[in-house]
Amino acid sequence: MINRKATAVWQGSGKEGTGKVSTQSTVLDDAQYSFKTRFAEGKGTNPEELIAAAHAGCYAMKLSFDLNEAGFTADELQVTATVSLDADKGEVGKSHLVLKGKVPKIDEAQFKKIAEGAKKGCPISKLLNAEISLDAELV
Numbered sequence: 001m002i003n004r005k006a007t008a009v010w011q012g013s014g015k016e017g018t019g020k021v022s023t024q025s026t027v028l029d030d031a032q033y034s035f036k037t038r039f040a041e042g043k044g045t046n047p048e049e050l051i052a053a054a055h056a057g058c059y060a061m062k063l064s065f066d067l068n069e070a071g072f073t074a075d076e077l078q079v080t081a082t083v084s085l086d087a088d089k090g091e092v093g094k095s096h097l098v099l100k101g102k103v104p105k106i107d108e109a110q111f112k113k114i115a116e117g118a119k120k121g122c123p124i125s126k127l128l129n130a131e132i133s134l135d136a137e138l139v
Helices: 035-039 047-069 108-121 123-127
Strands: 006-011 018-023 031-034 076-086 091-102 131-138
Touching (some): 031 035, 047 123, 108 131
Parallel strands (some): 091 131
Antiparallel strands (some): 006 018
16 A cells, blocks of 8 residues: 545635645655635645646656556656536536547557556546546647
């Protein structure tokens, strides 16, 4: 079992307060977040952005492993994850992945099949109780 952790510290009310989030690796070290960075625009991060980063990174790595297993090595896999928060319901219900892959010697159908399998097999995809969609393009 591999364990990773992050810590959040919040001070003040929900709307006027501020928080800081830090990761075990210290890549994030007291990164600021607030009501404004989550529900409007402001300097800092927010939970949905961090989930999007985790999903994009995890998916790219899983796809790389799956491509290797099928005999291919990607020159580049660019993945953008968009996590949607329904502020009225107070729930994150969707993560949409956009993939642009440069993979030598693979055809479009094979690429899309492996990409779809990686979407289902990605550990962060499995963790999220949300609709996960994918647009995959071989470039």
